[in-house]
Amino acid sequence: MVDRNPDALKLAEQLGARHTVVADGHQVDAVKDLTGGRGAEVVLDFVAEQGAEADAWNMTARAGSYFVIGYGGTVEIPTLDIISTERNIIGNIVGTYNDLAELMALTQ
Numbered sequence: 001m002v003d004r005n006p007d008a009l010k011l012a013e014q015l016g017a018r019h020t021v022v023a024d025g026h027q028v029d030a031v032k033d034l035t036g037g038r039g040a041e042v043v044l045d046f047v048a049e050q051g052a053e054a055d056a057w058n059m060t061a062r063a064g065s066y067f068v069i070g071y072g073g074t075v076e077i078p079t080l081d082i083i084s085t086e087r088n089i090i091g092n093i094v095g096t097y098n099d100l101a102e103l104m105a106l107t108q
């Protein structure tokens with residue numbers, strides 16, 4: 001799990017996360033280090049804005065899958081980068097609008 005909130009990382013560890021990474025501007029390198037330079041097979045991006053979408057793509061391994069769940073930003077990836085690395089980009093709509101409103105309230 002990658003997050004800038006230490007409490008969220010601690011909770012993730014308590015719930016069974018094998019590795020946690022602080023989002024401190026070096027998160028892509030940290031994920032690459034944890035994976036021997038390969039990158040993550042699957043990246044679930046619950047933020048997808050403010051640069052998280054670029055980081056998520058950059059930490060996705062060759063032939064890996066990047067799931068965009070959060071929204072608000074823009075994913076800008078040259079098609080050659082997608083094709084040459086055989087990575088997948090999958091969009092996800094999760095829940096209803098009311099679910100989203102409840103999630104935002106919980107996040108606050």
